[in-house]
Amino acid sequence: MKNTILAFLAMILAVTVSAQYDPKALETLDAMSKKYKSIPSFEANISYTLTNDVEKISEEFKGKITVKGNKFRLALPEQEVINNGATIWTYLPEAKEVNIDNYDPSSEDVNPSKMHEIYKKGFKYLYLQDKVENGVMCEEIDLVPEKKDAQYFKVKMFINKKEKIIQSFTLFDKGGNRYKYSITKFTPNVKVEDTFFTFDAKKHPDVAVVDLR
Template sequence: MNTSKITKLIPFAVMVLTLIFQSSFAQGDKKSTAILDAMSTKYQKMKSFKALFTYTPEGGTALKGDVTVKGTKFRLKMAGQEIYNDGKLMATYIKETNEVNLQDFDPSSAGELDPTKIYSAYKKGFKHNFLQEKKDGKDVVEVVELTSTNKNSQVAKVQLLISKVDKTIKSWKIFQKNGQKVDYKVEQFQPDVAVADNFFTFNSKQYPGVEVVDLR
């Protein structure tokens, strides 16, 4: 299992997908504040959502991922990994080794994999500014840049492209402090999807021969 790979990839995807539920942000200019507030308000009204996205490391090929979110629960699939989080237990399944790691989901100690702390990181660890309005395909988008004020964060900044018309996130770019960049683009988005709570719980019966590593 490559734990470094998990640590680097998963927070970057989850942070933006969970950011949308946060109604307050760190200080920034009035225009970026209005854009972020409008975007956040829209997503907070959704009980759940499902998104299909692509993510492309700079100089690399585009890869596919998908995520389903319901309240504090989420199920994320990307980079040969599938993360189940039912709000109590987080299971990380590694397809290559047919292995799953089980961990208690404790918001007070889960570190950067904890969406709650990712909310806080954006609320307290970033400042934001409006960059520009531009055409993105058929859409007109507003570009907002969030710059990290946390010296310990791996992220230097995030650029969000938000639809001017419906205030949905169209894409975002992560700039890491080590110089790496990753582009994420939402390909399909479904609000208020009907999804049962057990969808977010790992079921070993669905993975014959899986090796269970209990880290609790």
């Protein structure tokens, strides 16, 4: 256990020391950001995995995300997160409960609709290599937060080398957890109304509403 902890601390130190404002990484990140800004909306099937080697945790499930501007709707097996840019709803179907809160864009929580802009503030970035990810040639880039007390100590992105869209991204926290989101299907320019990004309590009369605002 001691060797595992030491190795983990060494990994954090190595990543922090090597991270920089890499112009090669910036070129790819800017191209990726430009690509997403040219797409008014998209839908993606995702595969999510949570792993922790020390705690022997390995979980995996699939979901779908729909994004339009700064709005998103993320559907997972046990919950649905809906964000219209101002309000965020977390719907738990099995519990028949929905939590409502104000959305704070300045929070450290990762917003799936803004992943293409995450590098622009508070991060150093480093191009690592070209590497095949899920059968697609990608550019592997690490983002490291400038703040030492950030929620995640690293974000690893694989960006499709040809299409300049995100193939996968992994969040690393200091507890040894790795949260990986892989895009298994990407559909740009989907037609979706703004009302899709709100939770209509009238359509769910049996759901308890917990307003945290």
